[in-house]
Amino acid sequence: MIDLVTKQDVILKVEVEGLSQRSVATKLGISRNTVKKYIQEYRNAREKFTDLSVENFALTEAILEKPSYNTEKRAKRKLTEGMMDRLDFYIKQNVQKRTDGRRKQQMKIIDMHEALLEQGFDIGYTTVRNYVREKEKTRKEAFIRAIYEPGVVCEFDWGEVKLEIGGRLKTYQLAVFTMAYSNYRFAKLYHSQQAVCFQDAHVEFFKHLARVPVQVVYDNMRTVVKKFIGTERELSPITMSIAAFYGFQVRLCNPRKGNEKGHVERSVEVVRRKAFSLHDSFDSIEQANEHLQTKLNKLNQRTRSNKTPSVLILEEQAVMTTPMGDFDASEIMNLKVDKYSTVTVKQNHYSVPDAYVGKTVRVKNGANSIRIFDNHALLAEHTRTWGVHEWRIDLYHYLTTLGYKKGALENSQGFKQAPKQIKFIYENYYTNNQKDFIALLHFIKEKNNLSEIITLIKALEKKPFFEFSTEKLIFLSQQKPEAPARPAGNQAIIDKSLENLSDYANLLNKEKEKQIS
Template sequence: MLAVTQIKYIKHEVNQKGDSYSDIGRRMRLDPYTVKKYANKGDFTEREKQERPSPVMDPVKPILDKWIKEDLKKKKKNHRTAKRMFHQLVKYHSFIGSYRTVRAYVSKKKKELKEYIEEASLPLESIPGTAQVDFGTAPFLYHSEVIDLPYLVMSFPYSNSFYFQVFPSENTECLLEGLQRIFHHMGGVPHTIRFDNLSPAVKKIGAKGERALTDTFERFVLHHGFHYEFCNPGKGNEKGHVEAMVKYVRNNFLLPECTVLDLDQFNETLWELAEVDRDRSHYEKQVLQSKLYIEEQERWLMLPEKSFECVRHQEVKADKYGFVSIDQKQYSTSPRFAKQVVRVRITYRFIVILNEQNEVIVKHHRLYGVKRKSMVWQPYLDLLSRRPRAIKYSSLYEQFPQIWTDYLNNCTEEEQKSALRLLGKLLKNNDFRLLNQALQSASVHGHPSADQIKHCFYSLLHDDHPYQTIKPTVEVPQVPVASRGLSHYDSLFQNGGEIK
């Protein structure tokens, strides 16, 4: 349609001055028929465009719409071309139309969907397939102690639904582990997720609001392909839905404090709680939340083919005893890595120490709470069995259970070697409990040998009667108390070389 000024000019020149259509067409560089059309046009009412029915295309439009929406959940390289769609319509749906018609419709529909997805004026609450994420805290009876633990909530504003998982911390590894668990349980990824400025995700906020993301979080976003949004600093109301849902989850599912024996097993019970909760009417839309949730599913992105490894790698220098410090907690490596740089693989559950060839040196359960040091004995016991005197003059001596510290203190050098070799063979999963019972049982009638401790250990392991010495039937004369162990060496040095 011509501009209003052009139409006015045509009407004036034709109707008032009587110029010919051809003359006006030459002056305006228009076709004379166009000039005639607007000179004589009397109705300029804007009318809605009427789409004519298409008996060939109309039956296949819903099929094409479905394919286009499915493809938008995938990587671009996996999208079907219009030509491929045309061939599928011909083969499976007896389509008799032309390829050009299909191509034009697919192009138009993709443009419409793209404009809808990129619409920025709509509030997040009104868009299906979006989510908000935040942490909350609640009390739990965990390991026989009432402590506060964080729980991660992902809420879906459109359907007013949610999922949540409990973790020992709010660190990067717990955040990403929680998000990925929820994605896999859902079977898809929200196309847009709004976060607060969580430190596991955001390293720094720039002057103009730009965010410097943590490396692991940035790789997680790229892997799953979702769009992220962050609230403005101090504007928690911008993710008001998840904040309300954090409170709802705590009040309805986590109070009074839940008893947790195994955190992973406990988390498996939480999926059903969230899903049953959807069987109620939406507070505004008066529709079951479970039905709205189905609409959410149609807008999710597809899961990546491979899971993301929620791991952080770090290089750390061990101290003189072979301990490394991770997040202000200490973990043992091996005596041969003392004062050397080792590679550490950090997940929410484990701290794995690796050598230069990425071979596992030792694996620890990650520490949370007040406990500050994790000791895995096996790498140290071999060294100590060859150099037993060194144990008294290192902090490692204090790491043994007290019953073993007292026993080793009263051993001769050869007895210490045998006892340490026995510990290296029998100690499993760093658990001294059965070994402590064996030593206590073997010590009932005096200072035991390594073989006696071993006998008691296997008797307890197989529920046999522990080793017991045979009591004499006749009275035995009292034997003077003998000095055992290496304490006489200490006396030698303390008394200037004279043994008393």
């Protein structure tokens, strides 16, 4: 292969050093025809250069342009007409499959090559690849820059982020909204991309803005699109319900056209990097979301077109609609209470009052909480767990059963998950008296006064002759503090008497200190 240096060497040796073309060809080990070609190109260029009206492009190219060879008319040595017919058939099949929604069943180039080999053709993979790529070559797509009106378009997308929460490394889902006009960003972390999380993200965003945009743009995620019918798409009930509640339009991107929601595509990457590239370890997901909000506030303060997103969003809010309320982002289920007085949601157990064993209750499964109802009466509410085979037990739900199964108290799941104050009271004052302890729990549950009981216990401990019992705690808790009665009579006499009593008390205390010393 002749390179640029060889070409320049030929020109120098013939034109400058005066060597013959034959000797140069022999010396450089190349064809005499090649030497003749380079010299002729150079001399033709020099003739053009003598015309002052012509730029010296030809002469420059003759020296600096690498040698090239015309391969367009070169015949294909192994790719026969029969092979090309088969490859054209496979390419046509792939086009039909894309139209029918069977994109994942297309033949790849390697599949086409293997098919040709099985049919007895002798052909290499590279030749097949080059032919198919040339056939499938299409005109490059042109993009049209859009101009957005305030308050009209909002884009949504999910992103993944790996965080260490409570010492455990786990992948979390980042829900991101971006207003197209202002580039104002909002995001929140979730455990999953489930429907309730998708809906909860919208509730939080609309609550944050206190406004609703005209249109929200999505890609073809499963929570948004129920099914494809050819090129048509059917929205999921999840999407339709929240769109109907807030009154916004849903617009879907064309398949594999992320550029149609380019604001949020970029936002996912920016928010993830700015929020969690330096700090990715937290005690809880709540703490991580607080950190995320702090970073978002800084991003929304960055100047864009001489204004910050935080300023531009005010223009959008002025023309957007106000939500009528907050959508209840939850999945409703009717579940039967098992023998442990729990309902099972996504393989996790949540307790209800023990009187409901064997009954059917209504459960609202949300992104952050599990609420359990009997008709419209709230029976229990638990923080949702995203693990597997975990139990959320409220000790108060089992007081009736513990009344006649007192020995089960200490080893029960409910006692293990009880608040620290409850465990403290039991372990310090009721270890061998489960009956009175359960009676105290009944009182605390009824009055919702655990902090008050703790205060009373601390006050009783300070008394010199400390006697502790459930009856005393209940009695003291029910007493209302009364203001001390002020003695009637001449004010001056009263004040002087109080002063004398104070002095006398101080004198007695000094005498006691002398005796002790």
